Amino acid sequence: MQLGLVGLGRMGGNMRERLRAAGHEVIGYDNQAELSDVASLAEMAKKLDAPRAVWVMVPAAVTDETITKLAEVLDTGDIIVDGGNSRFSDDAPRAERLNERGIGYVDAGVSGGVWGRQNGYALMVGGAKEHVDRLMPIFEALKPAGEFGFVHAGPVGAGHYAKMVHNGVEYGLMHAYAEGYELLAKSELVTDVPGVFKSWREGTVVRSWLLDLLDRALDEDPKLAELSPYTEDTGEGRWTVDEAVRLAVPMNVIAAALFARFASRQDDSPAMKAVAALRQQFGGHAVRKR
Known part of the structure:
Protein backbone atom coordinates (compact mmCIF):
# COMPACT_ATOMS: atom_id res chain seq x y z
CA MET A 1 0.00 0.00 0.00
CA GLN A 2 1.07 3.58 -0.59
CA LEU A 3 1.19 6.07 2.28
CA GLY A 4 2.19 9.68 2.58
CA LEU A 5 3.85 10.44 5.90
CA VAL A 6 4.22 14.01 7.17
CA GLY A 7 6.70 14.47 10.01
CA LEU A 8 9.84 12.35 10.04
CA GLY A 9 11.21 12.98 13.51
CA ARG A 10 12.00 10.30 16.10
CA MET A 11 8.61 8.61 15.75
CA GLY A 12 7.71 9.37 12.15
CA GLY A 13 11.11 8.48 10.76
CA ASN A 14 11.08 5.10 12.47
CA MET A 15 7.53 4.44 11.32
CA ARG A 16 8.60 5.08 7.74
CA GLU A 17 11.35 2.49 8.02
CA ARG A 18 9.10 -0.12 9.66
CA LEU A 19 6.48 0.31 6.93
CA ARG A 20 9.05 0.07 4.16
CA ALA A 21 10.47 -3.08 5.71
CA ALA A 22 6.95 -4.55 5.52
CA GLY A 23 6.79 -3.82 1.78
CA HIS A 24 4.75 -0.61 1.76
CA GLU A 25 5.66 2.41 -0.33
CA VAL A 26 6.09 5.44 1.93
CA ILE A 27 6.63 8.94 0.60
CA GLY A 28 7.67 11.15 3.47
CA TYR A 29 7.70 14.90 3.89
CA ASP A 30 9.43 16.88 6.61
CA ASN A 31 10.32 20.57 6.84
CA GLN A 32 13.91 19.45 7.42
CA ALA A 33 15.00 18.81 3.84
CA GLU A 34 17.64 16.24 4.79
CA LEU A 35 14.92 13.96 6.21
CA SER A 36 12.38 14.44 3.44
CA ASP A 37 11.67 12.35 0.33
CA VAL A 38 9.99 15.28 -1.41
CA ALA A 39 10.31 19.04 -1.39
CA SER A 40 6.69 19.90 -0.53
CA LEU A 41 3.29 18.59 0.46
CA ALA A 42 2.11 19.20 -3.11
CA GLU A 43 4.91 17.06 -4.52
CA MET A 44 4.08 14.30 -2.05
CA ALA A 45 0.42 14.38 -3.11
CA LYS A 46 1.38 14.13 -6.80
CA LYS A 47 3.47 11.03 -6.14
CA LEU A 48 0.59 9.22 -4.42
CA ASP A 49 -2.07 7.40 -6.41
CA ALA A 50 -5.69 8.33 -5.74
CA PRO A 51 -7.43 7.69 -3.42
CA ARG A 52 -4.58 8.76 -1.19
CA ALA A 53 -3.86 8.09 2.47
CA VAL A 54 -1.61 10.49 4.38
CA TRP A 55 -0.45 10.04 7.98
CA VAL A 56 0.43 13.22 9.92
CA MET A 57 2.99 12.75 12.70
CA VAL A 58 3.81 16.25 13.94
CA PRO A 59 3.64 17.99 17.36
CA ALA A 60 0.12 18.85 18.55
CA ALA A 61 0.88 22.59 18.38
CA VAL A 62 1.25 22.51 14.60
CA THR A 63 -1.16 19.69 13.72
CA ASP A 64 -4.10 21.89 12.70
CA GLU A 65 -1.92 24.10 10.54
CA THR A 66 -0.33 21.07 8.89
CA ILE A 67 -3.66 19.36 8.20
CA THR A 68 -5.13 22.57 6.77
CA LYS A 69 -2.22 22.89 4.31
CA LEU A 70 -2.39 19.20 3.49
CA ALA A 71 -6.11 19.32 2.72
CA GLU A 72 -5.42 21.95 0.06
CA VAL A 73 -3.42 19.46 -2.02
CA LEU A 74 -5.71 16.45 -1.48
CA ASP A 75 -8.96 15.47 -3.20
CA THR A 76 -12.32 13.89 -2.48
CA GLY A 77 -11.89 10.30 -1.35
CA ASP A 78 -8.51 10.81 0.30
CA ILE A 79 -7.93 10.08 4.02
CA ILE A 80 -5.85 11.92 6.59
CA VAL A 81 -4.64 10.15 9.74
CA ASP A 82 -3.52 12.26 12.70
CA GLY A 83 -1.10 10.09 14.69
CA GLY A 84 0.18 12.84 16.97
CA ASN A 85 -0.86 13.55 20.55
CA SER A 86 -3.73 15.87 19.68
CA ARG A 87 -6.41 16.59 22.26
CA PHE A 88 -9.41 14.36 21.51
CA SER A 89 -11.81 17.31 21.51
CA ASP A 90 -10.04 18.73 18.44
CA ASP A 91 -10.84 15.66 16.35
CA ALA A 92 -14.57 16.04 15.66
CA PRO A 93 -14.33 19.68 14.43
CA ARG A 94 -11.32 18.72 12.33
CA ALA A 95 -13.19 15.77 10.81
CA GLU A 96 -16.16 18.02 9.98
CA ARG A 97 -13.97 20.52 8.16
CA LEU A 98 -12.32 17.76 6.15
CA ASN A 99 -15.64 16.09 5.40
CA GLU A 100 -16.80 19.29 3.71
CA ARG A 101 -14.01 18.69 1.19
CA GLY A 102 -14.82 14.99 0.89
CA ILE A 103 -11.69 13.97 2.82
CA GLY A 104 -11.88 11.26 5.48
CA TYR A 105 -10.27 11.56 8.90
CA VAL A 106 -8.92 8.99 11.37
CA ASP A 107 -7.29 9.79 14.71
CA ALA A 108 -4.64 7.36 15.91
CA GLY A 109 -3.09 7.18 19.35
CA VAL A 110 0.39 5.75 18.89
CA SER A 111 2.51 4.24 21.67
CA GLY A 112 5.95 2.71 21.34
CA GLY A 113 8.35 5.62 21.40
CA VAL A 114 11.77 5.25 19.86
CA TRP A 115 11.53 1.45 20.25
CA GLY A 116 8.55 1.12 17.93
CA ARG A 117 10.54 0.45 14.80
CA GLN A 118 11.89 -2.73 16.37
CA ASN A 119 9.02 -3.79 18.64
CA GLY A 120 5.99 -2.38 16.84
CA TYR A 121 3.56 0.35 17.86
CA ALA A 122 0.41 -0.02 19.93
CA LEU A 123 -2.36 1.70 17.96
CA MET A 124 -5.66 3.08 19.25
CA VAL A 125 -7.71 4.47 16.37
CA GLY A 126 -10.95 6.37 16.02
CA GLY A 127 -12.99 6.93 12.88
CA ALA A 128 -15.53 5.50 10.48
CA LYS A 129 -15.29 1.76 9.89
CA GLU A 130 -14.79 2.14 6.13
CA HIS A 131 -11.82 4.44 6.69
CA VAL A 132 -10.25 2.20 9.34
CA ASP A 133 -10.76 -0.91 7.17
CA ARG A 134 -9.05 0.77 4.23
CA LEU A 135 -6.01 1.56 6.36
CA MET A 136 -5.72 -1.88 7.97
CA PRO A 137 -2.66 -2.95 5.89
CA ILE A 138 -0.80 0.05 7.37
CA PHE A 139 -2.02 -0.65 10.89
CA GLU A 140 -1.07 -4.32 10.60
CA ALA A 141 2.46 -3.41 9.53
CA LEU A 142 2.95 -0.91 12.35
CA LYS A 143 1.51 -2.95 15.23
CA PRO A 144 3.45 -5.69 17.03
CA ALA A 145 3.08 -9.21 15.69
CA GLY A 146 0.24 -11.22 17.23
CA GLU A 147 -3.27 -10.50 18.44
CA PHE A 148 -2.55 -7.50 20.64
CA GLY A 149 -1.51 -3.92 19.94
CA PHE A 150 -4.45 -2.60 17.89
CA VAL A 151 -7.97 -1.40 18.63
CA HIS A 152 -10.61 0.44 16.65
CA ALA A 153 -11.69 2.25 19.81
CA GLY A 154 -14.76 4.00 18.42
CA PRO A 155 -15.75 7.01 16.29
CA VAL A 156 -13.59 10.02 15.54
CA GLY A 157 -11.86 11.16 18.76
CA ALA A 158 -11.87 7.76 20.44
CA GLY A 159 -8.31 6.96 19.40
CA HIS A 160 -6.83 10.08 20.93
CA TYR A 161 -9.06 9.69 24.01
CA ALA A 162 -7.74 6.15 24.55
CA LYS A 163 -4.15 7.37 24.11
Missing part, protein backbone atom coordinates in the same frame (compact mmCIF):
# COMPACT_ATOMS: atom_id res chain seq x y z
CA MET A 164 -4.76 10.19 26.58
CA VAL A 165 -5.88 7.71 29.23
CA HIS A 166 -2.96 5.42 28.31
CA ASN A 167 -0.55 8.27 29.01
CA GLY A 168 -2.27 9.08 32.29
CA VAL A 169 -1.82 5.45 33.38
CA GLU A 170 1.80 5.70 32.27
CA TYR A 171 2.28 8.70 34.59
CA GLY A 172 1.04 6.64 37.53
CA LEU A 173 3.13 3.56 36.74
CA MET A 174 6.30 5.59 36.27
CA HIS A 175 5.80 7.42 39.54
CA ALA A 176 5.19 4.22 41.50
CA TYR A 177 8.52 2.84 40.27
CA ALA A 178 10.16 6.19 41.05
CA GLU A 179 8.88 6.24 44.63
CA GLY A 180 10.04 2.65 45.11
CA TYR A 181 13.47 3.64 43.82
CA GLU A 182 13.75 6.55 46.25
CA LEU A 183 12.78 4.43 49.26
CA LEU A 184 15.25 1.69 48.33
CA ALA A 185 18.00 4.24 47.75
CA LYS A 186 17.48 5.76 51.21
CA SER A 187 17.26 2.43 53.03
CA GLU A 188 20.04 1.52 55.46
CA LEU A 189 19.56 -2.17 54.61
CA VAL A 190 19.53 -2.40 50.82
CA THR A 191 23.04 -2.22 49.38
CA ASP A 192 22.27 -3.15 45.75
CA VAL A 193 19.37 -1.03 44.51
CA PRO A 194 19.92 -1.75 40.79
CA GLY A 195 20.06 -5.45 41.65
CA VAL A 196 16.63 -5.24 43.30
CA PHE A 197 15.11 -3.87 40.12
CA LYS A 198 16.78 -6.63 38.11
CA SER A 199 15.26 -9.19 40.47
CA TRP A 200 11.79 -7.80 39.72
CA ARG A 201 12.09 -8.26 35.95
CA GLU A 202 11.08 -11.93 35.95
CA GLY A 203 8.46 -13.76 37.97
CA THR A 204 6.99 -10.76 39.79
CA VAL A 205 3.61 -9.10 39.39
CA VAL A 206 5.27 -5.69 38.89
CA ARG A 207 7.34 -6.68 35.84
CA SER A 208 6.80 -4.48 32.79
CA TRP A 209 8.58 -2.79 29.93
CA LEU A 210 8.83 0.39 32.02
CA LEU A 211 10.62 -1.62 34.70
CA ASP A 212 13.00 -2.95 32.04
CA LEU A 213 13.74 0.62 30.94
CA LEU A 214 14.38 1.75 34.53
CA ASP A 215 16.79 -1.17 34.93
CA ARG A 216 18.54 -0.04 31.74
CA ALA A 217 18.80 3.53 33.09
CA LEU A 218 20.30 2.25 36.37
CA ASP A 219 22.85 0.20 34.43
CA GLU A 220 23.99 3.43 32.78
CA ASP A 221 23.91 5.54 35.96
CA PRO A 222 23.31 3.48 39.16
CA LYS A 223 22.54 6.51 41.33
CA LEU A 224 20.95 8.61 38.54
CA ALA A 225 23.49 11.24 39.55
CA GLU A 226 23.76 12.72 36.07
CA LEU A 227 20.05 13.57 35.82
CA SER A 228 18.11 16.64 36.90
CA PRO A 229 14.83 15.93 38.72
CA TYR A 230 13.03 18.42 36.44
CA THR A 231 10.29 16.46 34.64
CA GLU A 232 8.20 17.90 31.81
CA ASP A 233 4.67 16.90 30.88
CA THR A 234 3.34 17.05 27.33
CA GLY A 235 -0.34 17.60 28.08
CA GLU A 236 -1.99 14.17 28.10
CA GLY A 237 -1.76 13.81 31.89
CA ARG A 238 -3.47 17.17 32.38
CA TRP A 239 -6.21 16.27 29.89
CA THR A 240 -6.76 12.94 31.66
CA VAL A 241 -7.24 14.69 35.00
CA ASP A 242 -9.53 17.27 33.33
CA GLU A 243 -11.74 14.41 32.12
CA ALA A 244 -11.69 12.81 35.56
CA VAL A 245 -13.05 16.05 37.01
CA ARG A 246 -15.68 16.37 34.25
CA LEU A 247 -16.91 12.80 34.73
CA ALA A 248 -16.42 12.72 38.54
CA VAL A 249 -14.03 9.78 38.34
CA PRO A 250 -11.70 9.51 41.37
CA MET A 251 -8.21 9.50 39.93
CA ASN A 252 -5.93 9.75 42.94
CA VAL A 253 -2.81 8.06 41.56
CA ILE A 254 -2.70 9.75 38.14
CA ALA A 255 -3.47 13.18 39.59
CA ALA A 256 -0.74 12.78 42.22
CA ALA A 257 1.76 11.69 39.56
CA LEU A 258 0.93 14.76 37.47
CA PHE A 259 1.31 17.11 40.44
CA ALA A 260 4.62 15.45 41.33
CA ARG A 261 5.92 16.53 37.94
CA PHE A 262 4.95 20.09 38.72
CA ALA A 263 6.77 19.83 42.06
CA SER A 264 9.91 18.61 40.27
CA ARG A 265 10.25 22.01 38.60
CA GLN A 266 10.44 24.00 41.84
CA ASP A 267 13.87 24.66 43.25
CA ASP A 268 12.28 26.29 46.26
CA SER A 269 8.65 25.32 46.92
CA PRO A 270 6.49 28.09 48.43
CA ALA A 271 3.85 25.51 49.39
CA MET A 272 6.32 23.40 51.36
CA LYS A 273 7.61 26.55 53.09
CA ALA A 274 4.03 27.19 54.23
CA VAL A 275 3.71 23.59 55.47
CA ALA A 276 6.94 23.94 57.47
CA ALA A 277 5.79 27.27 58.92
CA LEU A 278 2.44 25.78 60.00
CA ARG A 279 4.12 22.79 61.65
CA GLN A 280 6.31 25.19 63.61
CA GLN A 281 3.35 27.36 64.65
CA PHE A 282 0.97 24.69 65.88
CA GLY A 283 3.40 22.08 67.11
CA GLY A 284 6.64 23.86 67.76
CA HIS A 285 8.36 21.59 65.25
CA ALA A 286 11.86 22.60 64.22
CA VAL A 287 12.33 24.25 60.85
CA ARG A 288 15.43 24.58 58.74
CA LYS A 289 16.65 28.10 58.05
CA ARG A 290 18.60 29.19 55.03
Whole structure:
Protein backbone atom coordinates (compact mmCIF):
# COMPACT_ATOMS: atom_id res chain seq x y z
CA MET A 1 0.00 0.00 0.00
CA GLN A 2 1.07 3.58 -0.59
CA LEU A 3 1.19 6.07 2.28
CA GLY A 4 2.19 9.68 2.58
CA LEU A 5 3.85 10.44 5.90
CA VAL A 6 4.22 14.01 7.17
CA GLY A 7 6.70 14.47 10.01
CA LEU A 8 9.84 12.35 10.04
CA GLY A 9 11.21 12.98 13.51
CA ARG A 10 12.00 10.30 16.10
CA MET A 11 8.61 8.61 15.75
CA GLY A 12 7.71 9.37 12.15
CA GLY A 13 11.11 8.48 10.76
CA ASN A 14 11.08 5.10 12.47
CA MET A 15 7.53 4.44 11.32
CA ARG A 16 8.60 5.08 7.74
CA GLU A 17 11.35 2.49 8.02
CA ARG A 18 9.10 -0.12 9.66
CA LEU A 19 6.48 0.31 6.93
CA ARG A 20 9.05 0.07 4.16
CA ALA A 21 10.47 -3.08 5.71
CA ALA A 22 6.95 -4.55 5.52
CA GLY A 23 6.79 -3.82 1.78
CA HIS A 24 4.75 -0.61 1.76
CA GLU A 25 5.66 2.41 -0.33
CA VAL A 26 6.09 5.44 1.93
CA ILE A 27 6.63 8.94 0.60
CA GLY A 28 7.67 11.15 3.47
CA TYR A 29 7.70 14.90 3.89
CA ASP A 30 9.43 16.88 6.61
CA ASN A 31 10.32 20.57 6.84
CA GLN A 32 13.91 19.45 7.42
CA ALA A 33 15.00 18.81 3.84
CA GLU A 34 17.64 16.24 4.79
CA LEU A 35 14.92 13.96 6.21
CA SER A 36 12.38 14.44 3.44
CA ASP A 37 11.67 12.35 0.33
CA VAL A 38 9.99 15.28 -1.41
CA ALA A 39 10.31 19.04 -1.39
CA SER A 40 6.69 19.90 -0.53
CA LEU A 41 3.29 18.59 0.46
CA ALA A 42 2.11 19.20 -3.11
CA GLU A 43 4.91 17.06 -4.52
CA MET A 44 4.08 14.30 -2.05
CA ALA A 45 0.42 14.38 -3.11
CA LYS A 46 1.38 14.13 -6.80
CA LYS A 47 3.47 11.03 -6.14
CA LEU A 48 0.59 9.22 -4.42
CA ASP A 49 -2.07 7.40 -6.41
CA ALA A 50 -5.69 8.33 -5.74
CA PRO A 51 -7.43 7.69 -3.42
CA ARG A 52 -4.58 8.76 -1.19
CA ALA A 53 -3.86 8.09 2.47
CA VAL A 54 -1.61 10.49 4.38
CA TRP A 55 -0.45 10.04 7.98
CA VAL A 56 0.43 13.22 9.92
CA MET A 57 2.99 12.75 12.70
CA VAL A 58 3.81 16.25 13.94
CA PRO A 59 3.64 17.99 17.36
CA ALA A 60 0.12 18.85 18.55
CA ALA A 61 0.88 22.59 18.38
CA VAL A 62 1.25 22.51 14.60
CA THR A 63 -1.16 19.69 13.72
CA ASP A 64 -4.10 21.89 12.70
CA GLU A 65 -1.92 24.10 10.54
CA THR A 66 -0.33 21.07 8.89
CA ILE A 67 -3.66 19.36 8.20
CA THR A 68 -5.13 22.57 6.77
CA LYS A 69 -2.22 22.89 4.31
CA LEU A 70 -2.39 19.20 3.49
CA ALA A 71 -6.11 19.32 2.72
CA GLU A 72 -5.42 21.95 0.06
CA VAL A 73 -3.42 19.46 -2.02
CA LEU A 74 -5.71 16.45 -1.48
CA ASP A 75 -8.96 15.47 -3.20
CA THR A 76 -12.32 13.89 -2.48
CA GLY A 77 -11.89 10.30 -1.35
CA ASP A 78 -8.51 10.81 0.30
CA ILE A 79 -7.93 10.08 4.02
CA ILE A 80 -5.85 11.92 6.59
CA VAL A 81 -4.64 10.15 9.74
CA ASP A 82 -3.52 12.26 12.70
CA GLY A 83 -1.10 10.09 14.69
CA GLY A 84 0.18 12.84 16.97
CA ASN A 85 -0.86 13.55 20.55
CA SER A 86 -3.73 15.87 19.68
CA ARG A 87 -6.41 16.59 22.26
CA PHE A 88 -9.41 14.36 21.51
CA SER A 89 -11.81 17.31 21.51
CA ASP A 90 -10.04 18.73 18.44
CA ASP A 91 -10.84 15.66 16.35
CA ALA A 92 -14.57 16.04 15.66
CA PRO A 93 -14.33 19.68 14.43
CA ARG A 94 -11.32 18.72 12.33
CA ALA A 95 -13.19 15.77 10.81
CA GLU A 96 -16.16 18.02 9.98
CA ARG A 97 -13.97 20.52 8.16
CA LEU A 98 -12.32 17.76 6.15
CA ASN A 99 -15.64 16.09 5.40
CA GLU A 100 -16.80 19.29 3.71
CA ARG A 101 -14.01 18.69 1.19
CA GLY A 102 -14.82 14.99 0.89
CA ILE A 103 -11.69 13.97 2.82
CA GLY A 104 -11.88 11.26 5.48
CA TYR A 105 -10.27 11.56 8.90
CA VAL A 106 -8.92 8.99 11.37
CA ASP A 107 -7.29 9.79 14.71
CA ALA A 108 -4.64 7.36 15.91
CA GLY A 109 -3.09 7.18 19.35
CA VAL A 110 0.39 5.75 18.89
CA SER A 111 2.51 4.24 21.67
CA GLY A 112 5.95 2.71 21.34
CA GLY A 113 8.35 5.62 21.40
CA VAL A 114 11.77 5.25 19.86
CA TRP A 115 11.53 1.45 20.25
CA GLY A 116 8.55 1.12 17.93
CA ARG A 117 10.54 0.45 14.80
CA GLN A 118 11.89 -2.73 16.37
CA ASN A 119 9.02 -3.79 18.64
CA GLY A 120 5.99 -2.38 16.84
CA TYR A 121 3.56 0.35 17.86
CA ALA A 122 0.41 -0.02 19.93
CA LEU A 123 -2.36 1.70 17.96
CA MET A 124 -5.66 3.08 19.25
CA VAL A 125 -7.71 4.47 16.37
CA GLY A 126 -10.95 6.37 16.02
CA GLY A 127 -12.99 6.93 12.88
CA ALA A 128 -15.53 5.50 10.48
CA LYS A 129 -15.29 1.76 9.89
CA GLU A 130 -14.79 2.14 6.13
CA HIS A 131 -11.82 4.44 6.69
CA VAL A 132 -10.25 2.20 9.34
CA ASP A 133 -10.76 -0.91 7.17
CA ARG A 134 -9.05 0.77 4.23
CA LEU A 135 -6.01 1.56 6.36
CA MET A 136 -5.72 -1.88 7.97
CA PRO A 137 -2.66 -2.95 5.89
CA ILE A 138 -0.80 0.05 7.37
CA PHE A 139 -2.02 -0.65 10.89
CA GLU A 140 -1.07 -4.32 10.60
CA ALA A 141 2.46 -3.41 9.53
CA LEU A 142 2.95 -0.91 12.35
CA LYS A 143 1.51 -2.95 15.23
CA PRO A 144 3.45 -5.69 17.03
CA ALA A 145 3.08 -9.21 15.69
CA GLY A 146 0.24 -11.22 17.23
CA GLU A 147 -3.27 -10.50 18.44
CA PHE A 148 -2.55 -7.50 20.64
CA GLY A 149 -1.51 -3.92 19.94
CA PHE A 150 -4.45 -2.60 17.89
CA VAL A 151 -7.97 -1.40 18.63
CA HIS A 152 -10.61 0.44 16.65
CA ALA A 153 -11.69 2.25 19.81
CA GLY A 154 -14.76 4.00 18.42
CA PRO A 155 -15.75 7.01 16.29
CA VAL A 156 -13.59 10.02 15.54
CA GLY A 157 -11.86 11.16 18.76
CA ALA A 158 -11.87 7.76 20.44
CA GLY A 159 -8.31 6.96 19.40
CA HIS A 160 -6.83 10.08 20.93
CA TYR A 161 -9.06 9.69 24.01
CA ALA A 162 -7.74 6.15 24.55
CA LYS A 163 -4.15 7.37 24.11
CA MET A 164 -4.76 10.19 26.58
CA VAL A 165 -5.88 7.71 29.23
CA HIS A 166 -2.96 5.42 28.31
CA ASN A 167 -0.55 8.27 29.01
CA GLY A 168 -2.27 9.08 32.29
CA VAL A 169 -1.82 5.45 33.38
CA GLU A 170 1.80 5.70 32.27
CA TYR A 171 2.28 8.70 34.59
CA GLY A 172 1.04 6.64 37.53
CA LEU A 173 3.13 3.56 36.74
CA MET A 174 6.30 5.59 36.27
CA HIS A 175 5.80 7.42 39.54
CA ALA A 176 5.19 4.22 41.50
CA TYR A 177 8.52 2.84 40.27
CA ALA A 178 10.16 6.19 41.05
CA GLU A 179 8.88 6.24 44.63
CA GLY A 180 10.04 2.65 45.11
CA TYR A 181 13.47 3.64 43.82
CA GLU A 182 13.75 6.55 46.25
CA LEU A 183 12.78 4.43 49.26
CA LEU A 184 15.25 1.69 48.33
CA ALA A 185 18.00 4.24 47.75
CA LYS A 186 17.48 5.76 51.21
CA SER A 187 17.26 2.43 53.03
CA GLU A 188 20.04 1.52 55.46
CA LEU A 189 19.56 -2.17 54.61
CA VAL A 190 19.53 -2.40 50.82
CA THR A 191 23.04 -2.22 49.38
CA ASP A 192 22.27 -3.15 45.75
CA VAL A 193 19.37 -1.03 44.51
CA PRO A 194 19.92 -1.75 40.79
CA GLY A 195 20.06 -5.45 41.65
CA VAL A 196 16.63 -5.24 43.30
CA PHE A 197 15.11 -3.87 40.12
CA LYS A 198 16.78 -6.63 38.11
CA SER A 199 15.26 -9.19 40.47
CA TRP A 200 11.79 -7.80 39.72
CA ARG A 201 12.09 -8.26 35.95
CA GLU A 202 11.08 -11.93 35.95
CA GLY A 203 8.46 -13.76 37.97
CA THR A 204 6.99 -10.76 39.79
CA VAL A 205 3.61 -9.10 39.39
CA VAL A 206 5.27 -5.69 38.89
CA ARG A 207 7.34 -6.68 35.84
CA SER A 208 6.80 -4.48 32.79
CA TRP A 209 8.58 -2.79 29.93
CA LEU A 210 8.83 0.39 32.02
CA LEU A 211 10.62 -1.62 34.70
CA ASP A 212 13.00 -2.95 32.04
CA LEU A 213 13.74 0.62 30.94
CA LEU A 214 14.38 1.75 34.53
CA ASP A 215 16.79 -1.17 34.93
CA ARG A 216 18.54 -0.04 31.74
CA ALA A 217 18.80 3.53 33.09
CA LEU A 218 20.30 2.25 36.37
CA ASP A 219 22.85 0.20 34.43
CA GLU A 220 23.99 3.43 32.78
CA ASP A 221 23.91 5.54 35.96
CA PRO A 222 23.31 3.48 39.16
CA LYS A 223 22.54 6.51 41.33
CA LEU A 224 20.95 8.61 38.54
CA ALA A 225 23.49 11.24 39.55
CA GLU A 226 23.76 12.72 36.07
CA LEU A 227 20.05 13.57 35.82
CA SER A 228 18.11 16.64 36.90
CA PRO A 229 14.83 15.93 38.72
CA TYR A 230 13.03 18.42 36.44
CA THR A 231 10.29 16.46 34.64
CA GLU A 232 8.20 17.90 31.81
CA ASP A 233 4.67 16.90 30.88
CA THR A 234 3.34 17.05 27.33
CA GLY A 235 -0.34 17.60 28.08
CA GLU A 236 -1.99 14.17 28.10
CA GLY A 237 -1.76 13.81 31.89
CA ARG A 238 -3.47 17.17 32.38
CA TRP A 239 -6.21 16.27 29.89
CA THR A 240 -6.76 12.94 31.66
CA VAL A 241 -7.24 14.69 35.00
CA ASP A 242 -9.53 17.27 33.33
CA GLU A 243 -11.74 14.41 32.12
CA ALA A 244 -11.69 12.81 35.56
CA VAL A 245 -13.05 16.05 37.01
CA ARG A 246 -15.68 16.37 34.25
CA LEU A 247 -16.91 12.80 34.73
CA ALA A 248 -16.42 12.72 38.54
CA VAL A 249 -14.03 9.78 38.34
CA PRO A 250 -11.70 9.51 41.37
CA MET A 251 -8.21 9.50 39.93
CA ASN A 252 -5.93 9.75 42.94
CA VAL A 253 -2.81 8.06 41.56
CA ILE A 254 -2.70 9.75 38.14
CA ALA A 255 -3.47 13.18 39.59
CA ALA A 256 -0.74 12.78 42.22
CA ALA A 257 1.76 11.69 39.56
CA LEU A 258 0.93 14.76 37.47
CA PHE A 259 1.31 17.11 40.44
CA ALA A 260 4.62 15.45 41.33
CA ARG A 261 5.92 16.53 37.94
CA PHE A 262 4.95 20.09 38.72
CA ALA A 263 6.77 19.83 42.06
CA SER A 264 9.91 18.61 40.27
CA ARG A 265 10.25 22.01 38.60
CA GLN A 266 10.44 24.00 41.84
CA ASP A 267 13.87 24.66 43.25
CA ASP A 268 12.28 26.29 46.26
CA SER A 269 8.65 25.32 46.92
CA PRO A 270 6.49 28.09 48.43
CA ALA A 271 3.85 25.51 49.39
CA MET A 272 6.32 23.40 51.36
CA LYS A 273 7.61 26.55 53.09
CA ALA A 274 4.03 27.19 54.23
CA VAL A 275 3.71 23.59 55.47
CA ALA A 276 6.94 23.94 57.47
CA ALA A 277 5.79 27.27 58.92
CA LEU A 278 2.44 25.78 60.00
CA ARG A 279 4.12 22.79 61.65
CA GLN A 280 6.31 25.19 63.61
CA GLN A 281 3.35 27.36 64.65
CA PHE A 282 0.97 24.69 65.88
CA GLY A 283 3.40 22.08 67.11
CA GLY A 284 6.64 23.86 67.76
CA HIS A 285 8.36 21.59 65.25
CA ALA A 286 11.86 22.60 64.22
CA VAL A 287 12.33 24.25 60.85
CA ARG A 288 15.43 24.58 58.74
CA LYS A 289 16.65 28.10 58.05
CA ARG A 290 18.60 29.19 55.03
